[in-house]
């Protein structure tokens with residue numbers, strides 16, 4: 001049960017004191033796991049400020065990489081006139097505040113749980129992937145129930161074939177404000193959809209067993225991106241949630257598609273990590289190099305969803 005998951009992790013004194021197995025056990029059982037208080041109050045303040053600034057730029061059309069309303073999946077246009085629900089590419093070389101965002105991506109508070117969840121003991125096989133910001137939409141907006149990398153048209157056999165493969169990545173949401181936008185069906189990452197889930201309205205508000213992921217500012221949730229999930233966003237509730245993923249070198253072409261469909265390949269070799277704290281710089285350079293290598297061998301990867 002998800003409530004037990006939250007309880008287990010809440011009892012832990014900090015991320016760094018968690019032993020690997022409880023985190024992975026919870027993720028494997030529920031498809032998601034919340035770690036409270038991943039950020040210090042100072043980090044929260046500076047990240048909120050930086051996130052607010054780039055969100056303002058994006059709403060004014062001064063940052064071209066955005067998630068536009070009412071489109072759920074990439075590719076998105078760079079025209080914010082219908083409103084936005086996300087700001088893309090926090091580590092892009094031209095992104096204001098890039099070093100701060102990069103530090104929040106490569107920090108131990110994120111990378112250590114990632115290593116637990118992927119099952120490695122150091123960062124030498126990790127790959128830099130996506131880092132975006134999910135923001136309050138300009139008008140109320142909802143995502144359809146989906147799995148990130150399995151089309152809604154997949155048969156049960158196709159779903160199971162994909163779900164039974166190792167994920168080789170970890171994905172997280174790190175909330176800068178309290179956030180209750182992500183809705184999941186716990187356990188659905190480990191099975192095909194039920195008949196009721198298949199027949200449900202794509203925007204079904206009461207999916208059997210659904211759970212709203214309640215996060216306090218500074219909490220991070222790691223989740224299997226193929227858990228059945230959706231987002232429901234209110235234009236009147238502030239949202240700034242860092243949305244990232246880190247991969248493992250054993251990920252395959254399907255993973256490359258999930259990452260590179262967002263256009264990261266166009267700028268990744270231009271990122272300057274020299275402003276990062278010394279202890280994070282080597283990790284960042286190495287993880288970026290592995291992403292570049294993945295792009296070089298994967299070629300044209302296409303898009304995971306049609307819309």
Ligand SMILES: O=C(O)CCC(=O)C(=O)O
Nearest residue numbers: 134148173181182230231
């Ligand atoms: O807003 C969220 O937290 C979920 C976003 C999501 O489901 C997606 O980007 O596929």
